Amino acid sequence: MQTSFARAVATYQNVQVTSRSPIELVVMLYDGALSSLEQARAALVRGDLVVKGEALSRALAIVAHLQGTLNMDQGGEVASRLDDLYDYVVERITTANVRRDVSPLDESIRALATVRDAWAEIAAPPQEIAV
Secondary structure, three states, rough: OOOHHHHHHHHHHHHHHHHHHHHHHHHHHHHHHHHHHHHHHHHHHHHHHHHHHHHHHHHHHHHHHHOOOHHHHHHHHHHHHHHHHHHHHHHHHHHHHHHHHHHHHHHHHHHHHHHHHHHHHHHHHOOOOOO
């Protein structure tokens, strides 16, 4: 049975997602992937393999979703480069998991954060120029 608080949180989250533009949703996906990678990194450092595995699974699912939504026909070189980036991130996450090493996670975080910031800049409303 869902409490009224849990229902309120679910409703709020639904409104947050449904009221966003497609570009804002992409930024939210990057935020989710980055948050999951940070959680996985922290769990790996403290030796919590269960939390690490759950967080890495979430990050991989988000990256797979981002990769799966690329329009390779219309996206041209940008889509191709993003596809390569997502392949790289998946490989680094897998390496970090197998080797229990934070360095590949750090690489993934830096790569995704850079692209996330670019998407956030695109999503930001234009600034007025003071005259």
